[in-house]
Amino acid sequence: MLRRFFPLALAATAGLAAAQTDPVRFARYLDAVEQHSLDLAVQREAITSARAGVSIAGVAPDPSLSWDVGPKEFSREVNPKPRLGQSLSLSWTLETAGKRGRRVKAAESTVALTQANAEGVKHNLYSAAAGAFAEACRTREALLRQEATLQALSDVVRANEVRRKAGDVGGLELLQSRSERDQYQAAVVKARADVRVARINLAVPLSRNLAEVFGEQPLDCAYQAFEPGDDVTALVESALRGRDDVLIARATLANARDSADLARANRYVDPSVSLSYGYTPHGRSSVDAEGQPVDGSPRSNTLSLSVSIPIPLSRLQRGELVQAESAVTQALLALRQTELKAEADVRATHAQFLAARENLARYRDSVLADSQKVLEGMRLSYRNGAASLLELLNAQRSADDAYLAFLQAQSDLANATVLLQLSLAQRPNL
Secondary structure (H helix, E strand, O other), X not given: OHHHHOHHHHHHXXXXXXXXXXXXXXXHHHHHHHHHOHHHHHHHHHHHHHHHHHHHHOOOOOXXXXXXXXXXXXXXXXXXOOOOEEEEEEEEEOOOOOHHHHHHHHHHHHHHHHHHHHHHHHHHHHHHHHHHHHHHHHHHHHHHHHHHHHHHHHHHHHHHHHHHHHOOOOHHHHHHHHHHHHHHHHHHHHHXXXXXXXXXXXXXXXXXXXXXXXXXXXXXXXXXXXXXXXXHHHHHHHHHHHOHHHHHHHHHHHHHHHHHHHHXXXXXXXXXXXXXXXXXXXXXXXXXXXXXXEOOOOOEEEEEEEEEOOOOHHHHOOHHHHHXXXXXXXXXXXXXXXXXXXXXXXHHHHHHHHHHHHHHHHHHHHHHHHHHHHHXXXXXXXXXXXXXXXXXXXXXXXXXXXXXXXXXXXXXXXXXXXXXXXXXXXXXXX
């Protein structure tokens, strides 16, 4: 009945349950990092602030409205007192040389620079997230190997206890095997702590506890093969089109050029225009010194226009132009240096990737199998009395060292893969 009426709800519940039980792949972890990272949240706010600067830059100077009343006569010698006049004036500043358009353009290039810087922060965040994920996988797999070795050593101790009772081995050999087992147990305790620490460190790029997002789901450490190709020149050309450091350098240069254009435009003076209307009421009639009547002044309505142009004495110095042009030159040099560094970075990370891939293949194809065969043969020889305990322990250490080196090579390849992908302006994918 429920399946009939609520098929979508059941499907969603089933999908949620599957998501909660499926191992966490690196792509899911990276998606969560992008969603929850506080560093990226800060960058998004910076972009919002920069976009607000565009509207601020487009604001024209406010006009000014003034109202005057007067003059009021206070002298006793003047009688009758003249009536108060009134005037209303409107003035505004006229921007020249396209200052408003250049301000807007400079603000827009600031937005582009802020967005490029956000991509740079994302690059560093990806690198940190990949390193933490690879380390968590390495420590977990190392712990599984060390726990298996501890179990094998415990089996040797139990076998020696039985053989001691039967008189096949001496008490010294039993004590030695037990001592080796107990010492190795300390390494297992440390490995368990390393696993917990590595899982805790996954919270740093995520900006929250891993359990809050994924619960207790294990990590999926089955890395995917990455094939960048052998044409390094083509990889360099592709990287220069999309690397965040190159984009930042280009955005910095564009912003410096727009700022220089604005600095040149700001050297032009802006005239002020004022339009005034004045009203003077009819003056009061009076009597002159000879006693003759004098008619009051007639009512007056006036309209006036005035233009004020600043004298640009301050423009005799060129300090702001020198600074702006110097910033453009610096940005040009920094862009060239960044492009050279990007090319070297692509070539270096490609070489490191090839070396890490070759090392991992060597461990996977020969070293692990050979060391495990030696260990199994030594265990059989020890059980048959044809090998000493010391030879067995040496074979066990050699096999463990080979496996831990294999895990480190796997982690190195994962890190090299991410570094190469980031150097090629690609989103990491393990």
